[in-house]
Amino acid sequence: MSPRTQAARTEATTGQLLAAARELFGRDGFAATSIDAVAAAGGVTKGAAYHHFATKGALFRAVFVGEQDRVTAELLRTTAQEPDPFAALRRGCRTFLELCLEPAFRQIVLLDGPAVLGWQEVRAIQSERALRVLADGMRVAAALAGEPGVDVTARAHLAFGALCEAGMLLARADDPDAALHALLAEAERLVGAMARP
C-alpha cells in the first residue's frame, strides 16, 4: 500500500465499515448481524471496528444518521423545484415513500432504529433532518393558508408517523406501484389536512 495520511486511513476504513454495515444491517437486521461479519465484509477485523466505533450500537447509529442525511438531501432536492408549498409537501411524501421501497432503508430507519437507539435518540437525530424539512414545509403552508405562527411540531410528528406506516404498508403490497399511488393519495390527503387550519 502506498503511504497515506492517518485521516485518509481512517476515512477509508470507516467508509468500508459503514458501507458493509449498511448492507448487512439493512438485509439481516441489527440483531442478526455480528460485528465480525461487518468487519469481514468491510475487509478489516473486529479490532478496527471497535477502534472507530465504541459499540455495535454506535456503528448502527452512524449508519442510521447516514440514511437520515440521505432522506433529507433527497427531500430538499425534490421539493426545491415545487413553488407551491402544498405541492412541495405532496412531493415530499412521494420522495419519502419511494425511499421506503428500499428494504434496507425500511429495516434500518423504520424497524431497527427506534428499538436500537431509543425513540428519544431517533427523534433528536430526525429533528434536525427529515422532520425539520417537513415541519418547515408545514409552517410555510400554514402561513399561506392564513394561520401563520402556529406551532406545527406536533402535527409534523403525527404526519411523519403516518408516512412511516405508509412506507411499511407499501413494502408488502402485491403491486408496489399501485400501492404507491393509493397510499400516496391518502398520505397527501392527510398531510394536506394537517397543514391547513
Place this chain on the structure above:
Amino acid sequence: MSPRTQAARTEATTGQLLAAARELFGRDGFAATSIDAVAAAGGVTKGAAYHHFATKGALFRAVFVGEQDRVTAELLRTTAQEPDPFAALRRGCRTFLELCLEPAFRQIVLLDGPAVLGWQEVRAIQSERALRVLADGMRVAAALAGEPGVDVTARAHLAFGALCEAGMLLARADDPDAALHALLAEAERLVGAMARP
C-alpha cells in the same frame, strides 16, 4: 404444593412467566432482558421457560399479543358508550394515548414489537385487534359522512401510525397532561379528517 392437574400447572407457570416477562421486557427492553432473568422473576428456571416457549421471541410474542388484547378490550369498552361514530373515534384516540402513558406499553408495543417480530407479524396480530376496531369505526363514520363502502384499511393504517407517534411524543413531554390534551386535539383532527371524504 397440593397436587394439581397438568393444565393447572401449565396455566400457573406460563402465567408467572408472562407476568415477569411483561415486567422486564417493558422496563428494560427486549434486548437487555435475558430468559434467565425472566424465569427467575417468575419463580422457575430457564428449562420451564423453554418448555412452554420455543424461543425468546415466542415469549415476547405472547406478551405482545397480551398487550394488544388489552388495548382492544379497552377500546371496545370505552367506545361502546359513544353513540356518535365520530365521537367514538375521538374516544378511541384518547384511550390509546392514555395507554401510551405506560412506559411498559410503549416499550413493548411501539418500540420493540416491530423490530423483534417483524412488521408483517405485528400487522397480522393488530389486524384482528386494535386496527380492526379503528377500521370498523372509520367505516361506520365514512358511511355516515356519505361515503359508504369505501376501503378504509389504508387510512386506518396511516391514522394508526400517527397515533403511535403521538404516543411516543407524549411520553417525553415535560407536562404529560398538557401534552395529552394538545396531542389529543391533533390526533382527533387527523382521525376526523381521515374518516371523512
Place this chain on the structure above:
DNA sequence: CACTCTTGCATACTCGGAGTATGTATTGTC
C-alpha cells in the same frame, strides 16, 4: 391400583457473539 406413557420442569452443558486487553505496525512531531 400397579405399570407405563406422557408432560412439566430442573440441571448441565454447547456455542456464538459482544466487548476487552494487549501487541504491533504505521504515521506524525520535535
Place this chain on the structure above:
DNA sequence: GACAATACATACTCCGAGTATGCAAGAGTG
C-alpha cells in the same frame, strides 16, 4: 532519528440463547 500517538490485528473473557438429558409428577390402561 527518537518518542509519542494513532490505526489496526490477535487473543482473550464472559454472558446469554439455545440444547441435551435426567427426573418427578399427573394421566391413560389393564
